[in-house]
Structure formats: structure tokens, C-alpha cells
Amino acid sequence: MNKVLMSGNNIIAEAAIRAGCRFYAGYPITPQNELTEYMAEHMRRADAGVFIQSESEIAAINMIAGASAAGVRVMTSSSSPGISLKQEGISSMAACELPGIIVNIMRGGPGLGNILPAQGDYFQATRGGGHGDYRTIVYGPGTCQELADLTMDAFDLADKYRTPVMILADGMMGQMMEPVIFKKPKPRQYSEKFMLRGAGTGKSKFIRGLLLDPIDSEEHNWKLARKYDVITKNETLHEEHNIEDAQLVIVAYGTAARIAKGAIKRLRDQGMKVGLFRPITLWPFPELKLRALSAKIKNFLVFEMSTGQMLDDVRLALQGYANIEFHGRPGGAVPTPAELANVIARLCDKND
Amino acid sequence: MSKTVFKRPKSLKENIFHYCPGCGHSIVHRLVAEVIDEMDIRGITIGVPPAGCAVLAYNYFDVDMIEAPHGRGPAMATAIKRTLPDRVVFSYQGDGDLAAIGIAESIHAANRGENITVIFINNACYGMTGGQMAPTTMLKQRTTTSPAGRHETLDGYPINVSEIFSQLKGSTYIERCIVNSPAGVNKTKKAIKKAFQCQVDGLGFSMVEILSLCPTNWKMTTIDSCKWMDEVMSKEFPPGVFKDTIATAKKTAEAT
Ligand SMILES: Cc1ncc(C[n+]2csc(CCOP(=O)(O)OP(=O)(O)O)c2C)c(N)n1
Ligand code: SF4
Numbered sequence: 001m002n003k004v005l006m007s008g009n010n011i012i013a014e015a016a017i018r019a020g021c022r023f024y025a026g027y028p029i030t031p032q033n034e035l036t037e038y039m040a041e042h043m044r045r046a047d048a049g050v051f052i053q054s055e056s057e058i059a060a061i062n063m064i065a066g067a068s069a070a071g072v073r074v075m076t077s078s079s080s081p082g083i084s085l086k087q088e089g090i091s092s093m094a095a096c097e098l099p100g101i102i103v104n105i106m107r108g109g110p111g112l113g114n115i116l117p118a119q120g121d122y123f124q125a126t127r128g129g130g131h132g133d134y135r136t137i138v139y140g141p142g143t144c145q146e147l148a149d150l151t152m153d154a155f156d157l158a159d160k161y162r163t164p165v166m167i168l169a170d171g172m173m174g175q176m177m178e179p180v181i182f183k184k185p186k187p188r189q190y191s192e193k194f195m196l197r198g199a200g201t202g203k204s205k206f207i208r209g210l211l212l213d214p215i216d217s218e219e220h221n222w223k224l225a226r227k228y229d230v231i232t233k234n235e236t237l238h239e240e241h242n243i244e245d246a247q248l249v250i251v252a253y254g255t256a257a258r259i260a261k262g263a264i265k266r267l268r269d270q271g272m273k274v275g276l277f278r279p280i281t282l283w284p285f286p287e288l289k290l291r292a293l294s295a296k297i298k299n300f301l302v303f304e305m306s307t308g309q310m311l312d313d314v315r316l317a318l319q320g321y322a323n324i325e326f327h328g329r330p331g332g333a334v335p336t337p338a339e340l341a342n343v344i345a346r347l348c349d350k351n352d
Numbered sequence: 353m354s355k356t357v358f359k360r361p362k363s364l365k366e367n368i369f370h371y372c373p374g375c376g377h378s379i380v381h382r383l384v385a386e387v388i389d390e391m392d393i394r395g396i397t398i399g400v401p402p403a404g405c406a407v408l409a410y411n412y413f414d415v416d417m418i419e420a421p422h423g424r425g426p427a428m429a430t431a432i433k434r435t436l437p438d439r440v441v442f443s444y445q446g447d448g449d450l451a452a453i454g455i456a457e458s459i460h461a462a463n464r465g466e467n468i469t470v471i472f473i474n475n476a477c478y479g480m481t482g483g484q485m486a487p488t489t490m491l492k493q494r495t496t497t498s499p500a501g502r503h504e505t506l507d508g509y510p511i512n513v514s515e516i517f518s519q520l521k522g523s524t525y526i527e528r529c530i531v532n533s534p535a536g537v538n539k540t541k542k543a544i545k546k547a548f549q550c551q552v553d554g555l556g557f558s559m560v561e562i563l564s565l566c567p568t569n570w571k572m573t574t575i576d577s578c579k580w581m582d583e584v585m586s587k588e589f590p591p592g593v594f595k596d597t598i599a600t601a602k603k604t605a606e607a608t
Contacts (some may be wrong), residue, residue: 015383052434055457058456059424059427059458059460061459062428062431063427064431065431066418066420066428066430066435067432067435069432070398070431070432072435088421089424096419123397156514195399197436198396199394199395199414200395201395204394204415204417205417206416206417208419211420272507293591348560
């Protein structure tokens with residue numbers, strides 16, 4: 001297949017259509033508008049594809065829930081404030097076990113914040129965001145190629161576990177252009193028995209989140225918890241970069257991980273042995289893999305475009321077996337590789 | 353030989369309604385089920401119950417159903433209908449659900465002319481949560497959150513949903529009915545049937561607003577409730593057909 005040069009937002013949209021997404025609803029918000037616009041233009045070429053510019057992000061998430069129940073692959077996208085509005089719907093999809101993809105092209109926050117790239121929605125994405133005992137699978141892609149691949153994988157995973165999957169990228173990833181190859185999507189595997197398409201001459205079905213009996217509700221919560229355990233066991237993804245001889249390992253995801261790679265190159269040129277651990281699934285977090293590294297590596301630096309959110313997961317993973325430092329720039333400020341390299345060089349001096 | 357003159361519609365399950373005695377929801381459920389039976393559309397109908405007293409409607413209607421978060425029924429119904437255009441899709445909503453938290457989803461579904469049917473229960477209060485003020489609560493009506501009676505300067509005015517929706521170019525059929533008498537019930541059934549037929553014929557957005565009893569939260573007997581609906585409620589919300597462009601919609605459909 002040919003390489004094409006596309007922007008991140010367009011890549012996600014194109015990958016979704018190729019993966020068989022046939023229903024998209026979204027509400028304009030920068031820096032993800034190109035995704036919505038691409039869907040408006042290209043859903044038309046898909047057989048029976050539906051695009052709706054919804055009246056709000058709340059309507060959009062409930063639309064995709066409805067279309068998901070009706071049996072098609074669905075996606076919505078937004079940026080931080082809009083994702084906040086979707087939370088009740090995401091919780092509801094998790095409760096009703098409806099597959100669907102939610103894309104968050106993060107911007108600076110809190111509040112209206114700004115339209116620059118940031119990673120301040122990590123807690124919201126990985127802790128559930130909405131109410132109740134549920135989890136959302138969260139991908140944190142780090143390259144445009146990963147945007148293409150993981151978007152397709154997200155649809156498979158959402159179907160496999162009948163649960164919403166979030167793609168958590170930021171304004172930088174959404175706007176940047178890189179060459180990508182779209183892989184061949186796998187055929188969809190999703191049973192008709194989960195679809196609501198009219199009872200025909202058979203028994204009618206219903207899909208609900210309300211469980212008034214506490215015992216039923218408790219059992220449903222445990223059932224979901226067991227599913228999340230299976231996901232945690234089987235679906236974590238991460239990348240290790242220059243780890244073998246590293247004396248300090250940066251832990252970063254998405255755009256921050258790209259910056260970290262730039263910093264690592266500079267530092268290695270100066271003879272400093274620095275590596276990168278990059279979580280690709282943010283939930284489930286690759287906890288055991290990171291802990292395993294602490295057997296021989298004793299210095300970690302968490303680097304995020306936030307005041308320190310993934311930092312909590314790194315602490316939980318390392319359990320005090322290693323030193324953890326943090327460097328972050330929140331609110332849409334994007335650090336340069338040189339800045340990060342300086343921070344690390346100073347740390348290395350201190351450690352020597 | 354005895355003749356059956358009254359029986360449970362096939363599209364209702366054999367479950368006992370949880371609704372209070374005298375509640376309008378029970379009446380309207382039955383009417384919707386009768387219409388589904390008569391139109392023989394049980395197998396292709398998908399219903400969207402709300403958060404509200406009718407949240408358990410899937411225990412009663414023997415059709416496929418998916419519960420919507422509070423107010424979002426029309427968004428879900430929109431998506432289901434667009435995904436499965438040959439199914440009959442209806443949302444069933446209370447006045448808090450449709451006219452307060454979900455007014456945006458409702459207005460925009462109507463304005464897009466979504467080919468769905470909305471069954472809108474106006475009982476002038478929030479039933480499920482214990483009788484708080486709804487957007488449709490009458491001026492001076494006492495509720496748990498308007499203990500001195502609804503006052504326009506504090507609480508605004510009762511909202512006339514059918515009148516508003518009839519102004520939208522996207523809507524096709526809007527009627528307001530009242531279920532406080534046998535005649536009213538019969539008329540309501542006709543309106544519901546017309547609304548579903550409008551959808552089956554592919555003619556666009558239809559809504560039946562139904563003035564409905566909530567004796568529990570009105571703190572009245574059923575008989576007094578029926579009287580109050582005549583004397584107070586229907587003065588603010590006069591029953592009638594507010595929009596019916598079915599004939600022109602049919603012509604346009606035939607021409608294209
Ligand atoms: C987001 C959200 N807010 C509030 C509620 C609580 N709630 C459930 S039903 C309801 C109002 C019900 O009133 P109405 O829509 O008029 O229906 P009725 O019960 O009178 O039939 C409210 C406020 C909820 N379920 N979800
Ligand atoms: S509270 Fe009112 S609307 Fe709810 S079931 Fe009782 S009578 Fe019906």
C-alpha cells in the first residue's frame with residue numbers, strides 16, 4: 001500500500017472509515033476540527049455512512065451510543081472541554097457495554113484554557129472521567145503512523161470487549177503531518193445478539209444502565225470489573241527506546257515522548273545514558289513492564305505536558321523501588337528537546 | 353359464546369405497571385402498544401425510554417428498547433433511525449426530560465426533521481424525583497421546589513412545547529392531547545397512530561404532547577386531577593393540532 005502524507009486529524013478520520021466506522025457525530029472545537037470536517041466530506045463515500053454535526057458534544061456521544069446499539073461501528077471526536085461534556089454518555093456506554101471510539105485531541109486547560117497542545121486530560125481519560133465504577137481503554141499514540149494503526153485497533157478492541165475506547169492525542173499530533181501507510185483492517189467480529197434492530201418475530205431485547213436492585217447492580221459492577229481485569233492482563237502496550245544501558249529513563253507518552261526522543265539524542269551525543277519508556281496504552285497502564293525495569297534502573301524522570309498526572313501511575317508502578325523526578329509544562333506550553341535535555345543534564349550532574 | 357372486548361395489547365408484556373394509581377403513563381403505554389399492534393410494526397419498532405417515571409418502559413413494551421440518559425432520547429433515536437431507516441423509532445419523554453435538560457436534543461431533532469416519533473408526557477412536574485417544578489409547571493402551582501407556588505419572576509413561565517415545535521420548519525406533525533376522559537383518550541390514540549403513520553410514510557418529525565395525570569405529586573385524587581386538567585392545565589396548554597403538513601410532505605415525497 002502507498003504512503004500518504006496527511007495531518008493527524010485527517011489520519012484518524014481516514015483510518016476510522018477504513019476500519020468500517022459508519023456513524024460519526026461531532027461538534028466543532030479546535031484543535032480537532034479537521035477530523036470532523038474530514039468525516040463530513042468522506043463519510044459520504046462510505047456505503048451507508050452517516051455524518052451528523054450534532055447540536056452539542058452531549059448529543060454527539062448519545063448519538064454514537066444509539067448507532068452503536070443499532071449495530072454499526074461508531075466514533076465521535078472533540079477536544080478537552082467537549083470531552084468533559086461527554087462524560088455522562090461515556091459512563092453510560094460503559095454501563096450498557098456499547099462499543100464506540102472517542103477521540104480527544106487535547107488542548108490547554110482547565111476551563112476554556114487555550115487551543116494549544118497539552119496533556120492535562122490524563123486523569124480524566126484514565127480514571128474513567130464520568131461517574132461510577134468503570135474504565136475506558138485509552139490509547140496514547142506517539143506518531144502519525146500510530147494514529148492510523150491504533151485507530152483501527154481501537155475499533156477491534158471496542159468490539160472485542162464491548163466497551164468505549166478513547167484515543168488520547170493532543171493538538172500537536174492532530175495538526176502535524178507525517179507520511180503513513182494504512183494497514184488492511186480486520187473483518188469485524190461482533191455478534192448480532194448485541195445489536196438492537198427490532199425484534200422481528202422473536203423476543204424483544206432491551207439495553208439499560210439502570211439497575212435498581214443493589215444485588216443486580218453489584219453483580220453488573222463486578223462483571224465489568226472482571227472484564228477490566230482481562231483487559232489489563234492482555235492489552236497493555238508500550239515502547240522501550242535506548243533502555244539497555246540507560247542510567248536514567250524518561251517516562252513520557254504522545255507528543256511528550258517525541259520531545260523526549262529528541263532530548264535523548266542530544267544527551268547521548270554528550271555521553272549521557274538516557275532511555276525512554278513510552279506507555280502506548282495509558283489505561284491499562286503498562287505497570288508491570290515499568291516495574292520490571294526498576295530491577296536495574298534506579299532513576300526515572302516523568303515528563304508530561306501537564307503539572308504531573310501520569311506521574312501517579314509511575315509512582316504506583318515503581319512502588320518506591322526507584323527515584324522519580326518530574327518535569328512538566330502545563331497549559332499549552334510545549335517544551336523543546338533542548339529544554340528537557342538541560343533538565344536531565346542537571347539531574348545527571350546531581351546524581352553523579 | 354362470550355366475546356372478548358378488552359384484552360392486553362400484544363405489544364405489552366405481562367408485567368404489572370409500577371406506576372401510581374391514576375397515573376397517565378399507564379394509559380399512554382397502552383395506547384402506544386395498541387397502535388403498534390394495529391399497525392403491525394412490533395417487529396420493526398425500537399423505543400427509547402427516558403430517565404423519568406417511564407424509565408422502566410422496557411419492562412412493559414414488548415419491542416426492542418434502549419434507555420437514554422436524561423434528556424438525550426431524541427439524539428439516540430436520531431442515530432438509530434439514521435442507522436436503520438426502515439425501522440420505526442420513537443422516544444418516550446417526560447416534561448423535565450424533553451423541555452428542560454433535553455430541550456436542545458429535542459428541538460434539533462425536530463428542526464432536522466428527523467423521521468422519528470416523540471411521545472411527550474406533560475404532567476406539569478418531575479414525577480420520578482418526587483414532584484419538583486418542571487418547565488411545564490403552572491404559575492402558582494405548588495411543587496416541592498416552588499413551595500410558594502411557581503412565580504414568573506423567579507421561575508419563568510410554563511413552556512409551550514407544541515407551539516414552539518410547530519414553528520420549526522423541520523417538524524411535520526405536532527398535536528397536543530389530554531388523557532383525562534374517554535373522549536380524550538380516544539383522540540390521543542388517533543394522534544399517536546397518525547404520528548407513527550407519518551414516520552412509516554417517511555414524512556418527518558412527529559410529536560404528540562399528552563397532558564397526563566400525576567395525582568401523587570399533584571396531591572389530588574384522580575377525579576380532582578382530571579378536573580384540574582380541564583380547569584387549569586388545558587387553559588395554559590390547549591389541546592389541538594399545532595402543525596400538520598403531512599399532505600404537503602406526501603406531495604413532495606411523491607414528486608421526488
Ligand atoms: C443527568 C441527570 N440529572 C438528573 C437526573 C434525575 N432525574 C431522573 S428523572 C428526572 C425528572 C423526571 O421528570 P420528567 O421528565 O418530567 O418525567 P416524569 O417522571 O414526570 O414522567 C430527574 C431530574 C438524572 N437521572 N440524570
Ligand atoms: S409519580 Fe406521577 S408520573 Fe410518576 S408514576 Fe406516580 S403518578 Fe405517574
